[in-house]
Amino acid sequence: MPWKLSTEFTFDSAHTIEGYDGPCGRLHGHTYRVRLELTAERLRPSAHIRRSIMVADFRSLKWAKKDVSEGGLDHMYLNDHPELGQDTTAEVIAAYIWRETMRRVRATLEEGDDGDDLRLRVLLWETPESCCEYWE
Template sequence: MSNIRITKQFSFETGHALYGYDGKCKNVHGHSYKLDVTVIGEPISDTSHVKYGMVIDFSDLKKIVKEEIVEVFDHATVFNKNTPHVELAKELEDRGHNVLLVNYQPTSEMMVIDFAEKIKQRLPNNIKLHSLKLQETATSFAEWYASDNE
């Protein structure tokens, strides 16, 4: 049987600020992110299996990514908790805002690394994460490939 790649696309709105950055992104702002999640595996060959012919049911992949990424990051503002932005985060939380504190600078590059780790932990053993593409704007994105990280 052949290995097949399956991709599911997601979108979410997230705000962030890059502490210590020397450009406009030091200010709190947001993006309409698009996330492509590609997994690889062999289609199920057991003809009696309810998911016969599938690598993974798209709805199963959707559940994983929604729970680990979309529901967490959508309409949240992300700050690096190891910077003075933690004070701004506290102020926003006190005013009822959804704030997410992470252990990294919330760039697309670092977010995609975080997403890869979270998704890999939830995939069935016979399915591997192949790649992620996190698009921040119409012309800017970060990509993570398993083959680059072995």
């Protein structure tokens, strides 16, 4: 892959892991840190510039850092999220961020571009020492 776009951001959310026998079964919160790495074999236009000069727009990658009222995950009780429900482990959240980011990136592609060369890797830190990595 000739290009790799990387960005990092944080968001704050609360959750419980239903049925967990221990402290994670109680309401608690994290400052999640996310690193997204998107690779592509060619450059594309974005919603903000029509010339083919980007892998993707950084703004389209940082959607999750927005407040919950704006469609992001910041300051959300994650168990209320319809796609996460009661399974709010780092693994499930990382996979959701992957799916939603790819959906948003693909939504910006021009007609006829299926984005088959795009590869996304999501790293999600729940604590400074604990990270989950997800890719397809």
